[in-house]
Amino acid sequence: MNRRTFFVLLGVPGAGKGTQAKLLEERLGRPQVSTGDIFRYNLKNKTALGLLAQSYMDKGELVPDEVTIRMVEDRLQQADAAQGAILDGFPRNLIQAEALGRMTAPYGGISLVPLIHISDEEAMLRITGRRVCRSCGAVYHTAFNPPKAEGVCDLDGGELYQRDDDKPETVRNRLYVYYKQTSPLIGYYFAKGLLVELDGKRSIESVQSELIGLLAEKEVAQ
Ligand code: ADP
Numbered sequence: 611m612n613r614r615t616f617f618v619l620l621g622v623p624g625a626g627k628g629t630q631a632k633l634l635e636e637r638l639g640r641p642q643v644s645t646g647d648i649f650r651y652n653l654k655n656k657t658a659l660g661l662l663a664q665s666y667m668d669k670g671e672l673v674p675d676e677v678t679i680r681m682v683e684d685r686l687q688q689a690d691a692a693q694g695a696i697l698d699g700f701p702r703n704l705i706q707a708e709a710l711g712r713m714t715a716p717y718g719g720i721s722l723v724p725l726i727h728i729s730d731e732e733a734m735l736r737i738t739g740r741r742v743c744r745s746c747g748a749v750y751h752t753a754f755n756p757p758k759a760e761g762v763c764d765l766d767g768g769e770l771y772q773r774d775d776d777k778p779e780t781v782r783n784r785l786y787v788y789y790k791q792t793s794p795l796i797g798y799y800f801a802k803g804l805l806v807e808l809d810g811k812r813s814i815e816s817v818q819s820e821l822i823g824l825l826a827e828k829e830v831a832q
């Protein structure tokens with residue numbers, strides 16, 4: 611069997627999944643696969659997929675499973691995922707979780723599902739202060755993780771913007787959708803013995819070092 615390592619990051623919007631996944635990429639030699647980032651990339655380039663996704667994203671609803679699952683299937687077949695991937699924002703409901711199970715089964719399945727915990731109040735503060743680089747997608751926070759110069763990406767000088775769906779009205783619906791559709795995955799992965807829970811209300815570095823410890827243990831164990 612050609613073993614690959616797949617990690618799934620779970621947590622409410624704003625928990626820090628993207629921030630942590632980006633930091634882990636290099637360390638683990640496996641790409642971050644963020645469905646939200648792929649949809650935003652398609653939106654920016656006005657592809658048919660982007661236009662379809664937009665109406666759902668604007669409301670904070672989930673993009674239909676069929677489209678999302680096919681997109682992840684394609685992404686996981688790319689060369690850079692030959693050793694596995696760090697999934698961020700997928701799966702988001704049980705149908706997607708079952709699909710991911712089927713996709714990864716030939717390679718030994720999912721290795722670990724870290725759940726990053728923060729409160730809803732913290733999620734609101736984090737999301738409403740989030741700023742994203744238009745050119746490279748790097749993520750900042752106006753207060754908790756500010757760039758060196760306001761409104762400018764440290765990495766490439768790109769302009770920082772606020773996502774449309776990061777406005778308070780949409781954020782409340784995204785949290786609702788999370789509790790209704792995504793939170794059942796906590797029990798689903800717990801029952802499979804894959805869930806580990808982390809306190810996300812700590813510094814980015816502290817969450818990162820705990821994650822690295824957990825994931826490294828899993829890799830060594832394989
Ligand atoms: P998610 O991918 O789970 O939606 P992000 O990684 O985009 O979350 O993080 C949401 C916001 O919170 C961003 O503005 C990010 O800079 C900030 N953030 C991430 N991790 C932390 C942390 N440990 N402490 C404070 N702010 C954080």
Ligand code: AMP
Binds near residue numbers: 668674775784
């Ligand atoms: P995120 O970047 O993870 O916060 O996702 C932003 C938006 O993209 C979500 O509110 C959804 O509209 C859409 N999206 C991202 N991932 C998924 C997914 N796995 N299934 C359905 N929709 C998704």
Ligand code: ZN
Binds near residue numbers: 765766
């Ligand atoms: Zn940038």
